Amino acid sequence: MTPRPNPRRNVLKMSQTEEARTPETTEPEHGERRLGFGALFSRHVISARYADGVWSGTELLDFDDLRMSPAAMVMHYGQAIFEGLKAFRADQRTVLIFRAADCATRFDRSATRMGMPPLPPGLFVDAVTRLISADAAEVPSSPGSAIYIRPVMFADEPSLAVRPSTEFRFLVLASPVDSFFASGRTMIDAYAQRSHIRAALGGTGDVKCAGNYAGAMAAKTEAMSRGCDEVLWLDAVEHRFLEEFGAMNCFVVQGSGASAELITPPLTGTILPGHTRATVINLAQRRGIAVREAPIALDEVLDPDGMISEVFACGTAAGVAPVRTIVTDAGRTRTFGHRPGPITAGLAADYTALVHGALAAEPDWIIRIEG
Numbered sequence: 001m002t003p004r005p006n007p008r009r010n011v012l013k014m015s016q017t018e019e020a021r022t023p024e025t026t027e028p029e030h031g032e033r034r035l036g037f038g039a040l041f042s043r044h045v046i047s048a049r050y051a052d053g054v055w056s057g058t059e060l061l062d063f064d065d066l067r068m069s070p071a072a073m074v075m076h077y078g079q080a081i082f083e084g085l086k087a088f089r090a091d092q093r094t095v096l097i098f099r100a101a102d103c104a105t106r107f108d109r110s111a112t113r114m115g116m117p118p119l120p121p122g123l124f125v126d127a128v129t130r131l132i133s134a135d136a137a138e139v140p141s142s143p144g145s146a147i148y149i150r151p152v153m154f155a156d157e158p159s160l161a162v163r164p165s166t167e168f169r170f171l172v173l174a175s176p177v178d179s180f181f182a183s184g185r186t187m188i189d190a191y192a193q194r195s196h197i198r199a200a201l202g203g204t205g206d207v208k209c210a211g212n213y214a215g216a217m218a219a220k221t222e223a224m225s226r227g228c229d230e231v232l233w234l235d236a237v238e239h240r241f242l243e244e245f246g247a248m249n250c251f252v253v254q255g256s257g258a259s260a261e262l263i264t265p266p267l268t269g270t271i272l273p274g275h276t277r278a279t280v281i282n283l284a285q286r287r288g289i290a291v292r293e294a295p296i297a298l299d300e301v302l303d304p305d306g307m308i309s310e311v312f313a314c315g316t317a318a319g320v321a322p323v324r325t326i327v328t329d330a331g332r333t334r335t336f337g338h339r340p341g342p343i344t345a346g347l348a349a350d351y352t353a354l355v356h357g358a359l360a361a362e363p364d365w366i367i368r369i370e371g
């Protein structure tokens with residue numbers, strides 16, 4: 001029998017064939033290779049199963065392929081949710097897991113929305129902590145790097161019946177990462193189009209289910225074919241107001257200097273309540289910057305003579321990502337500059353300091369691990 005390839009080694013090889021860097025990419029120091037996003041995996045995975053109405057305890061396993069029935073319900077009806085959080089290196093002996101408790105709460109909310117069983121209290125945070133304690137040596141230390149933690153739950157009852165699954169699997173895996181964007185760029189170009197929508201009221205836009213991302217892939221392909229990094233989603237009713245990016249929330253800066261104001265779309269049920277969004281609001285308030293949650297019209301953002309001077313995206317995977325250009329399907333373009341604006345740059349620096357432990361965090365934001 002031919003030996004099966006080790007899945008961790010496989011992805012290591014894949015990352016060695018990454019495309020050439022563009023001038024705006026984050027080139028790692030000392031000739032190190034870029035880690036990219038989600039291409040390498042740490043040594044272990046946490047696993048738990050739900051059957052007969054109860055969750056098993058968690059197991060720490062070696063990272064390996066899964067065995068699943070071809071009839072596993074997730075592959076037919078897509079009942080799957082996930083989370084995303086990061087652990088950062090504070091120093092050679094300390095790793096900080098950021099906002100795990102908030103992810104646990106959002107995971108439960110996603111599970112309820114998708115007709116899936118919530119995890120027992122404490123299981124999510126214990127699982128994340130156990131995995132990162134086991135794999136702490138794999139948390140990278142180069143600037144801009146972290147270990148991305150991916151908890152996921154999916155239906156694995158073998159059945160084609162159209163009803164909620166009665167069996168689920170919960171896994172937590174981890175991936176050493178640096179730049180989220182395939183290009184490695186630190187400033188991004190976004191594509192706003194009106195032919196697709198991401199979410200409408202009453203749908204699943206404010207939870208983290210796999211289907212939200214599946215429905216967005218065609219738009220992402222279109223964005224990339226136009227040389228953009230991300231889709232900028234508009235509201236589903238009028239296609240006029242900014243919602244969020246494909247995997248990040250959205251902020252604009254209105255005005256400048258002491259009168260600058262930060263505006264972000266309100267959480268009205270169609271966008272994901274991002275933890276980075278909440279963190280950025282907290283950091284802006286610490287700096288004395290006024291923050292407002294209000295609808296933002298794309299027309300105002302695109303007006304070069306208007307009040308909006310900076311736009312940025314933010315999310316766990318991407319961090320704080322300044323927007324360089326917005327392109328629309330109607331052929332309109334606005335470039336905000338080739339360097340981050342002052343408010344974006346200040347908040348990005350604060351965010352980096354916070355997650356690495358150099359700026360005080362709020363209570364329950366950080367779990368500290370020796371390793």
Ligand code: PLP
Binds near residue numbers: 244272275276314317
């Ligand atoms: N919006 C979407 C659609 C996302 O996928 C994410 C990433 O999780 C975010 C926003 C940002 O959320 P967070 O800051 O909690 O990572």
Ligand code: COI
Binds near residue numbers: 083213316317
């Ligand atoms: C995150 O930022 O954690 C996300 O989940 C976004 C993306 C990787 C799907």
